[in-house]
Structures are given as structure tokens and as C-alpha cells.
Amino acid sequence: MNTKTILALACFISLALTGTARAADMHTRVIAATCMACHGPGGKSLSKDIPDLTGLEQDKFVQLMKEFKSGERESTIMHRHAAGYTNAEFEAMGAYFAGLK
Known part of the structure; x- marks a missing residue:
């Protein structure tokens, strides 16, 4: 492969990852x-x-959500909400809320 092709591929991959x-x-x-x-x-x-x-x-949010999901922490509604999310989504939401002021 020539240099232009390699650079073009690198740019394409970078754009794909950004998206x-x-x-x-x-x-x-x-x-x-x-x-x-x-x-x-x-x-x-x-x-x-x-x-x-x-x-x-973030860690506290994730811990609480996992406890709701497993039933370890009692609630009237949160166990139903938590059941619909993955651990990765708990992590992402935890980071999001931790970053809000």
C-alpha cells in the first residue's frame, strides 16, 4: 500500500470511531x-x-443499580427500571450523573 492509501484508511477509521x-x-x-x-x-x-x-x-450509582437489579436493595419501582439496563449502561449513566453539577 502506498502512503496516501494508508493515510486515507487512517482518516476513515478515525472518523468511524468518532461517530x-x-x-x-x-x-x-x-x-x-x-x-x-x-x-x-x-x-x-x-x-x-x-x-x-x-x-x-459513579461507583455508588453502579453499586445501587446492581443492587436494585439483583433484588438485594428493596424498592417499589427501581428494580423494574434497573432490570432493563446492562452493567455497561450502569457505568455510562454513573459517569454521566457524576459529571453533572
């Missing part, structure tokens, strides 16, 4: 938005009975 990262970011924002129906706009709860998600440490 994938943006798609994953959009996916995370969409699934995190479902949390905001109860946990408030931007993860800031409007009720004293529902905890804020804004600024919650």
Missing part, C-alpha cells in the same frame, strides 16, 4: 433522561423522597 463515540454519548444521554422523569431535571430531584442523581459518584 461511534458520539452515538454512545447520545445513547447515554437518552437513557439517563429516563431517570429524570422521577429524579428531576438534570438529576436534581424536586422531592425530598426521591434522591438527587446529580454529582453522585
